[in-house]
Amino acid sequence: MKGQRIGYIRVSTSEQNTERQLENIPLDRVFTDKASGKDTFRPELDALLSYAREGDIVLVHSMDRLARNLDDLRCLVRALTGKGIQIEFVKEKLIFSGEDSPMANLLLSVMGAFAEFERALIRERQREGIELAKKKGAYRGRKKTLSPEQAVLLQQRVAAGEKKAQLARELGISRGTVYQYLGLEG
Numbered sequence: 001m002k003g004q005r006i007g008y009i010r011v012s013t014s015e016q017n018t019e020r021q022l023e024n025i026p027l028d029r030v031f032t033d034k035a036s037g038k039d040t041f042r043p044e045l046d047a048l049l050s051y052a053r054e055g056d057i058v059l060v061h062s063m064d065r066l067a068r069n070l071d072d073l074r075c076l077v078r079a080l081t082g083k084g085i086q087i088e089f090v091k092e093k094l095i096f097s098g099e100d101s102p103m104a105n106l107l108l109s110v111m112g113a114f115a116e117f118e119r120a121l122i123r124e125r126q127r128e129g130i131e132l133a134k135k136k137g138a139y140r141g142r143k144k145t146l147s148p149e150q151a152v153l154l155q156q157r158v159a160a161g162e163k164k165a166q167l168a169r170e171l172g173i174s175r176g177t178v179y180q181y182l183g184l185e186g
């Protein structure tokens with residue numbers, strides 16, 4: 001039996017467009033996360049890992065859309081290929097099946113390291129830009145995740161004994177953000 005073609009798409013924010021990833025590629029099923037790459041809470045990736053079966057092909061736009069760093073990339077590729085699932089990175093034109101040559105494994109490591117390095121450079125340039133904007137008085141910071149009313153309600157619900165993790169899921173924010181709104185260390 002021929003396996004399914006499964007797509008995985010990840011964008012960092014809910015405002016970003018997912019359409020350019022895996023555009024015009026026929027897929028049987030698509031899993032889409034709207035979460036930062038550094039975020040370990042990626043429910044659709046977890047669902048994909050549970051859903052995919054031997055013989056399936058998982059297609060991802062690029063390595064940096066799948067993994068947070070090189071170790072995470074290697075671990076995810078091993079987990080998928082270890083179950084007989086092929087993984088294809090469209091942008092890099094790389095396919096891994098578990099029966100990969102030493103050269104393929106080297107390419108995975110090198111390309112993954114380049115992606116991690118590129119993200120680090122982007123973060124560094126972003127920090128430098130923010131510092132310059134602060135000096136000029138032009139930086140206002142990131143838009144607040146919760147409205148003032150939501151923040152007050154969050155504090156009241158925590159004071160009433162509701163679990164922070166459940167509130168975070170309900171509000172679509174991280175637990176760290178909950179702790180920030182509560183003025184606590186996470």
